[in-house]
Amino acid sequence: MNIIISGLIMGSMLALLGIGFSLIFGVARIVNIAHTAFYMLAAYFIYQLSIKLGLNPILGMLIAVTTVTLLGLLVYKFLIDPIREHEGAVLIATIALAMVFQEGVLLSFTGDYLTVDFLIDGFFTIGGVKVFYQQLLTFGMVLLAMAVLWFLLMKTKLGLAIRSMAEDREIANLMGMNESRLAMITLGISVALAGFTGAVLAPLTVLNPYMWMEPLIMMMAVVVLGGLGSIKGSVVAAFILGFAEAAVVFLIPQGAFLKGSVALTIMILVLLMRPEGLFGIVFEEER
Amino acid sequence: MLLEIAHLTVRYEKAWLINDLSMSVDTGELVSLVGPNGAGKSTTLRAITGLVAWEREIKRRSTAGNIHLEGTVSFNGERIDHIPAHEIVKRGLVLCPERRRPFRELTVLENLMAGAYLERDKKKSRETLEKVYELFPVLQERSKQISGTLSGGEQQMLAIGRAFMSEPKLLCIDEPSTGLSPLMRRDVFDKIIQLKSMGITILLVEQEVRTVFKMATRNYVLSSGKIIAQGSGEELLENEVIRKTYLGL
Numbered sequence: 323m324n325i326i327i328s329g330l331i332m333g334s335m336l337a338l339l340g341i342g343f344s345l346i347f348g349v350a351r352i353v354n355i356a357h358t359a360f361y362m363l364a365a366y367f368i369y370q371l372s373i374k375l376g377l378n379p380i381l382g383m384l385i386a387v388t389t390v391t392l393l394g395l396l397v398y399k400f401l402i403d404p405i406r407e408h409e410g411a412v413l414i415a416t417i418a419l420a421m422v423f424q425e426g427v428l429l430s431f432t433g434d435y436l437t438v439d440f441l442i443d444g445f446f447t448i449g450g451v452k453v454f455y456q457q458l459l460t461f462g463m464v465l466l467a468m469a470v471l472w473f474l475l476m477k478t479k480l481g482l483a484i485r486s487m488a489e490d491r492e493i494a495n496l497m498g499m500n501e502s503r504l505a506m507i508t509l510g511i512s513v514a515l516a517g518f519t520g521a522v523l524a525p526l527t528v529l530n531p532y533m534w535m536e537p538l539i540m541m542m543a544v545v546v547l548g549g550l551g552s553i554k555g556s557v558v559a560a561f562i563l564g565f566a567e568a569a570v571v572f573l574i575p576q577g578a579f580l581k582g583s584v585a586l587t588i589m590i591l592v593l594l595m596r597p598e599g600l601f602g603i604v605f606e607e608e609r
Numbered sequence: 610m611l612l613e614i615a616h617l618t619v620r621y622e623k624a625w626l627i628n629d630l631s632m633s634v635d636t637g638e639l640v641s642l643v644g645p646n647g648a649g650k651s652t653t654l655r656a657i658t659g660l661v662a663w664e665r666e667i668k669r670r671s672t673a674g675n676i677h678l679e680g681t682v683s684f685n686g687e688r689i690d691h692i693p694a695h696e697i698v699k700r701g702l703v704l705c706p707e708r709r710r711p712f713r714e715l716t717v718l719e720n721l722m723a724g725a726y727l728e729r730d731k732k733k734s735r736e737t738l739e740k741v742y743e744l745f746p747v748l749q750e751r752s753k754q755i756s757g758t759l760s761g762g763e764q765q766m767l768a769i770g771r772a773f774m775s776e777p778k779l780l781c782i783d784e785p786s787t788g789l790s791p792l793m794r795r796d797v798f799d800k801i802i803q804l805k806s807m808g809i810t811i812l813l814v815e816q817e818v819r820t821v822f823k824m825a826t827r828n829y830v831l832s833s834g835k836i837i838a839q840g841s842g843e844e845l846l847e848n849e850v851i852r853k854t855y856l857g858l
Contacts, residue, residue, distance in 0.1 A: 405670075406670065407667050407670035407671035408670065408671045408672070409671075479722075479726065482715075482719060482722060482723055482726070483723070483726060485712070485714070485715060485719075486712050486715065486723045486726075489712045489713065489714055489715070490710060490712060492660060492663070492706075492710075493706060493710050493712065494723070495659075495660070495663055495693075495694040495695050496658065496660070496694060496695075496698060496703070496704055496706065497695075497698065497723050497724055497726045497727075497771075497775065498695045498696075498698040498699055498726050498727040498775065499695055499723075499726055500695050501695070
């Protein structure tokens with residue numbers, strides 16, 4: 323039971339992060355190492371707004387996600403866009419950005435472990451395991467976000483343009499799709515997803531300035547397993563990894579120590595045996 | 610003149626792909642561009658639709674080599690050589706690219722709707738879609754199918770249909786018959802003639818010279834990035850040197 327609950331929550335969180343990371347990679351070939359740093363920032367914003375300033379937590383969440391998204395767009399405009407076609411430079415710039423966020427958080431909130439209150443208290447028990455209502459709420463919110471995203475991508479013109487651009491940007495240009503505008507919008511969506519994940523997960527996790535690293539590695543593993551650029555792949559892989567990690571933690575004695583190695587092991591195996599991942603897309607320029 | 614190209618030059622690093630090329634297409638014509646492999650036919654189409662400039666921008670930003678692009682391109686009396694590719698489509702100059710290049714992960718219908726991306730009026734794009742289905746009934750049958758699973762001929766129909774969705778005044782079609790069976794080829798050429806009769810001006814790049822000469826109003830023969838001859842199909846076939854050296858007939 324523990325495995326299921328923990329796996330579902332971990333998996334859904336990784337799915338949201340992985341989708342966002344995949345989206346912007348697909349559309350603009352940007353490998354955004356700072357992706358999970360935005361997730362951290364959102365969590366800290368919520369802490370600041372709801373604990374320090376005593377704002378309504380839900381209002382705090384909205385403000386946090388909006389601020390993080392705007393920050394992401396600014397960063398895109400002034401840092402990433404000028405070097406967008408230079409993969410190495412983007413990699414370095416986004417690592418630097420993540421460091422800046424980390425140090426910024428360290429300076430303003432110190433390195434202490436912080437927590438955010440549950441939105442709803444209480445729990446119920448199934449199979450002898452306590453399930454907090456907050457866990458259900460977080461899971462529900464993540465599912466809702468996924469549904470909204472699915473609708474956006476599959477049923478709207480913007481989604482069609484994003485998917486077209488992700489597959490073959492030259493042809494998408496020929497259809498009149500504006501590449502830099504779409505990249506900007508997609509980055510906005512991607513960072514908003516990271517921010518949203520941070521916001522809904524904040525009550526269930528412990529905030530510290532290094533909290534972006536572990537999900538980053540997990541998210542990379544998700545994207546490698548699912549196939550870079552594939553959204554369906556990200557979702558499936560996220561739950562596989564979420565459950566795999568939960569299973570290791572709960573089934574193996576002292577398994578918590580092995581937690582970090584699960585993702586990396588899977589990542590290495592996938593790269594060795596099936597480098598394109600489960601649902602990998604071959605991009606047109608590589609064909 | 611609907612399309613007028615003057616002194617177009619394209620150079621990738623030290624390779625001269627197009628060298629001082631001038632040509633024109635008038636409204637209602639079906640003009641063909643033929644010549645041996647590597648003559649610069651596709652590059653010409655890519656240059657006028659803005660793709661060479663787009664590539665140059667990417668190369669410039671990633672500092673991975675240099676593309677040199679010169680000359681003027683006018684469409685409908687307006688200079689378009691400094692307009693980005695996604696803006697050129699709006700003016701009705703549409704390219705149906707080499708190797709068809711459907712969005713393989715998308716369904717047939719989604720591909721067609723991607724072609725109509727710029728059309729804001731839903732009713733109008735539905736009407737255009739009806740026309741495409743009339744022209745290519747097979748696309749309607751397969752509208753829900755993932756495009757990567759279509760046959761080569763069907764993918765070509767899809768590529769032309771998708772270009773048609775962008776409401777072209779001038780449609781550039783790059784090597785539509787490559788890799789198709791003789792039967793399928795004839796079908797594709799029939800459709801191109803049908804498009805012309807619907808009032809769309811066509812600039813066609815093709816390997817199959819004999820068929821094209823029968824269809825086209827005018828032809829340009831391209832070799833090493835230069836126009837070396839032009840005229841009707843009969844005129845060009847009468848010229849022994851051109852026929853043997855450049856057309857391989």
